[in-house]
Amino acid sequence: MTLHVTNTLTGETEPFEPQDPDNVLLYYCGLTVSDPPHLGHARSWVHVDVMHRWLEYTGYDVRHVENFTDINEKIVARVGEDDLGEDEREVARTYIERTLSDMRSLNLLRAEVYPRVSEHVPEIVDLVETLVEKGYAYESNGSVYFDVTSFDDYGKLSNQELEEIESQGDPDERTEKRNPADFALWKAGGVDEKAVLEHRHDGVNFECAHTTAQTWDSPWGEGRPGWHIECSAMSMTHLGETLDLHVGGRDLVFPHHENEIAQSEAATGEVFANYWLHCELFQMDDEKMSSSLGNFVTVADAVEQWGTNVLRTFLTAGSYNSKQLYSDETIAEAEERWERLERAYDSAVERLDAPAARTKLEDEELRTAVADARETFTAAMNDDFNTREAQSALLSIATAINRHVEEPADAAGDDGRAEGGYDYRGLRRAVESLEELGDVLGLSFVGETTGTADLAGDVVELVLDVRERERGDGNYERADELRDELEAMGIEIQDTDEGPSYRLPSEE
């Protein structure tokens, strides 16, 4: 089965066919950098990242572009706050750096380009000029608006009738617009101080917005670009007139994406994007997580608290296009799932080195389970990136490993061979599958082994030797004390048939 995706444009799940059979042009509608990124953003990032990874896994080259909107009154509103910067440009740069660093901490594949609005103003001006020339846009009082009535397909993405759209943008613009639903492509003059003040945390004592915000010259005089036009200009600059995949948050469908389609297709006469995918939002206590509602957990805090693997397990616990409940419980569950995977992985890796693995035993049950899981995984990912189903395939490999380890290779045959042998090749395949498929979800089993971790391991083993001696002497009280103390340091001890094993706290 080949990849199928749900296209917002048609509302249907369709076979995915990029224009060039070997390459995928992917554009992700990035952030307005006026607040620290929160987990909701991370959810979209991770899903886009998984899409990227899966496309590459299945053989495509992916050209992935992700923008930063660094011109916005909300950014200006942060000027002078918390050392973020002294003007719009500096605040934006600070947040872009933080965002990129958050992205790295989530193990996201890098996009090829991270374009910024401030670096594409000439392209934006060109695009607006084209729209004016072609009669899709008009100048009014130094601003330029897109005439929604001129574009027949307006509303096709969000399924809205023009008559039902009451107005867009700042109410003050209405007098300048032919139709209230028209939207700004270019805004005359400097920054909108009223909007800045609305977003200013300390409101009152901020009066110099116009001196810290950027403006540009244009054929219509000094001004700033409108909100929607930048994505069209940037994606066309870096990916051409027609994209394969345009991805973004569900909350951007209208007006942002609708407007992108209108202005892009009006300008080029070509389809702007063949497939529109929308990531659903987090829900917390009956409302979405969002910067403006203030009910968010920052990416940095979450990574610090849970670690990358747990977080990615959590963020892919539902389909990208269905809502997901955010709560301490749902994260804790993801943590359990990740740990189950990790334990099974560690235990398999450990057995590979065990003498008992030096056999020619074959466990059909293990091998079949792994092969089935691989198929399930592939089918799930091809079915509109069903990451939850993919996770369950991974978990079933874990179960197969545990089962095999529990009863080593009884399935090997009825020749009365001694118990306790492991199916080396079967286990090896299971381990490789976890690594390979886990990587598609951005999960990483092999943490970086540092010199200090090795040393710590040696010391823990030493302590465990002592503890074994105590246990051998029946001195359980002392043995338990040692275990408790190790546990207090985050080192997990498990007594098994083959002696104690331990896990160091993961370093993330």
Place this chain on the structure above:
RNA sequence: GCCAAGGUGGCAGAGUCCGGCCGAACGCAGCUGCCUGCAGAGCAGCCCACCGCCGGUUCAAAUCCGGCCCUUGGCUCCA
């Protein structure tokens, strides 16, 4: 009000496009047993659903059709 998505076990969340193998995956919680000095982990099993409500189509519906109720998102900045 208009547009869109969704309502599945104690929780979470697949399955709904292409009706039967779904008496519902995976995981969590709970319970029993095995293992164990204990604990943990693991294994075996149990538990848990009138799949929002009502009606229809069908030999057969969580899955298709119609109506209703409810929730969430968008219609204003937002991943």
